[in-house]
Amino acid sequence: MKVLVIDDEEDVRFVVRLSLARVGDMTVVEAASGAEGIALAQSDRPDFILLDMMMPAMDGASTYRALRANSDTASIPVVFLTAKSTAPEVQRLKDLGARGVILKPFDPMTLAADIKAILTP
């Protein structure tokens, strides 16, 4: 399973990379910005995208809308990564069309299992 992680924070990408690769046996592709992520989503066609909400320049919501507007990437499932843990905020993200939401901070030992549970119909 290949995942594209889009997050401006290197610390986040690092922990996601180690967690999903080692614990979840996934292949991880990384982007440090929304624009880079959109390009990688088109070229690498990941099985799903883990997308940070709060990023400078192009935030998670804008990146998500751009992914959905592109026929090459529109069907790739997106899981949001956010530190805003209020119920209305989580619901807002789901209403956007996201497959699910992972809250920061998260447990690196269970992240892969949590994502698989979200992606399993």
Place this chain on the structure above:
Amino acid sequence: MSGDPLLDELRVRFRATTEIRLQEMGVLLDALDRNAGDSASLKKLALHFHALSGMGATYGYPRISELGEEGESALLPMAASNATFSERGRWRELVAAIARELRAG
């Protein structure tokens, strides 16, 4: 050490990157002491607290997440405001507390 190689590797990495982050936060606080209305420094400082809030507990430092959240909550609403002397003092205290947590763990 946690006893789990993955968690131990993560903590080593987090300590190293956070020491650098704390130095950058100190530089931003110095800039705010010179110009309390420096909105770019306020925004960068808020992003640093945001990152620490989001990642501290993930890397095994739950108290750093709490301290980061306090800083982020205080800073985010005031992007266009002047930071008062007492506010800047509190942020320095938070940065110092985060450094203590990091070095104790």
